[in-house]
Amino acid sequence: QVQLVESGGGLVQAGDSLRLSCAASGRTFRISNMGWFRQAPGKGREFVAVISWSGDTTYFADSVQGRFTISRDNAKNTVYLQMNSLKPEDTAVYYCAAATGVIAPLSFSSAYGYWGQGTQVTVSS
DSSP, rough: OOEEEEOOOOOEEOOOEEEEEEEEEEEEEGGEEEEEEEOOOTSOOOEEEEETTTSSSSEEOTTTTTTTEEEEEEEEEEEEEEEOOOOOGGOOEEEEEESSSSSSOSGGGGGGGGOOOEEEEEOOO
């Protein structure tokens, strides 16, 4: 099993920055990729970004490309989502997720077997 705990959400103004953290524990050796998704009220879960567990490959949704970065700290088994130039449309609950193999495209939520509890990000205009 893999456990994921997110932190770092909050209320910010448009144009501000925020960094989310996702700490992984348990059988982390099984993890191949770590992703971030978000879900706004009344909408489906949306892919945001993904990073390989080795940290050498990243991929972003078009909606956040150039504003968000993803990174990981090997020693802490933690993945970070740095969000800059935040917009009101970035308001959502953000979830981190862990994939232990490649069973679907990594932009699909079905590719991930483990999920965190989510952290709320609210961007006011």
